[in-house]
Amino acid sequence: MIDIQGLTYTYPASETPALNGIDLTVPEGQLCAVIGANGAGKSTLCYAIAGFVPHFYNGTLTGRVTVAGRDVVATPLAELAGEIGLVFANPFNQITGARFTVREEVAFGLENLGVPRDDMLARVDAALALVGLAGLGDRSPYALSGGQQQRVALASVIVMRPRVLVLDEPTSQLDPVGTREVFETLAGLAQAGGTTVVLVEHKPEWIAVHADRVVVLSAGRVVLDGPPAEVLAAPELSGYGLAPTRYTQAARLAVGRGLAPGDRPLPVTLEQAAPFFTDRVSP
């Protein structure tokens, strides 16, 4: 669904490329998490998949980005918008400012496509329910908390039913309950709906549970790529400015102190951690 070959991109007025020789293929229905230190190129990768790079930001791009069969560089943004939804890191960048209520805000994209009114209202209410904002449709988007605005931004993209959903830190303002809901919603869209999801996040404990795959970026390059259990337990993770989950940290320390055997993969989730330690705790 997403095919990136030899992508190198440099922002205008910058000398070093933000993305440097990226090769990445994401199949349909995969939930692919992208992690990396700040400045590693995560947001730029999101923009490149959604076409904001280079169409909006200009700059110099070499290589090829193909999404849902379209060459992103050769396709106008308006046309890409039907297939690819981008949720910005900062919800203030997403909310149009041109609509008075949350329901109108979420309907904005569908209105532009001329979707019939009844169909539109049903889709908007379903999207609001999905992100846990069912009761807030009549409020002003600006009267909401940061976390609620972040959900409005997510709903306004989900309502478009994009085949590819690209999200840049969509849970940064959310409490743990909100974070859980967003991760479960995304996993559901990928598994049941076949939506291809590219998710930039900092929260390894949630990625470990819900992602199909984890890609690590460092200085614009893909440096690790594999299943969460493999990537999040990789010893080189900290060298890229990333921290593993406490489960992995505890397991590594226990192995170091001879309290757990060193020949098994280290756990990255609670579910994996319990059996990892149980064998030894009650012999």
Place this chain on the structure above:
Amino acid sequence: MNIIVSALSFTYPSGVEALHGVNLAIAAGEAVAILGENGAGKTTLVKHFNGLLRPTRGTVAVGGWDTREHSVAQMAARAGYVFQNPDDQLFERTVQAEVMFGPHNLGRTAAEAGAAAADALAQVGLAAQSGANPYDLHLSERKLLALAAVLAMHTPVVVLDEPTTGQDARGVARISGIVEALKAEGRTVIAISHDVDFCAEHFDRVVLMAGGLILADGPAADVFARADDLRRADVEPPQLVRLASALGLLGAPLRTEQFVDLLAQARL
């Protein structure tokens, strides 16, 4: 410097009642984490510490000063508050000017303010960007800048609202180091955070809030062991506490070393 909150209730002009008779005493030099879901009243509570909000009923005293009898400018010398959203806090044209604003306003000379700013920027790792416009920084860097602006004021009380949000592992490690340094200097550190693992590792006392009330208050290991209260506050226990509980280990380990010690004891 201590903080005494007595029967504090607060109602926003919109009519929303955010706090319902909160009592809380924080001693000088304590490190306190305030946890609870969005809308629990956490930010409303801490905005009383520097007088940004005034009680509808009840009182708040910081180092013996009743916040109703002092200006925000006076209170700001005692309690520094780092906003959750740095864009609510930052307004100067350069990083340097932003960090000098606070100490300058407190009556320090330009040389003193400059020295305080340089120290604070070095602490948060932004020394090289002192000439930059704050809005050219990444959001995670603007958050560190907002923190530096408060650190430069050397207030006896430092309040951090969601300090680790949007930070990568290096940023979290840097903030952890700053919290530990403030504790070592005997300053009172208060943090609001959804990051329970960070709170468990650096804050000795935990206050759980829900619906404008305090549900639980005590040493971190005690509060994190109270599964029912955590559930009522919609707060997940830290990863290590969940793991210890899944393994049937007694106690709530706050740090990886404590967990491994518990594991070692269980195997004896």
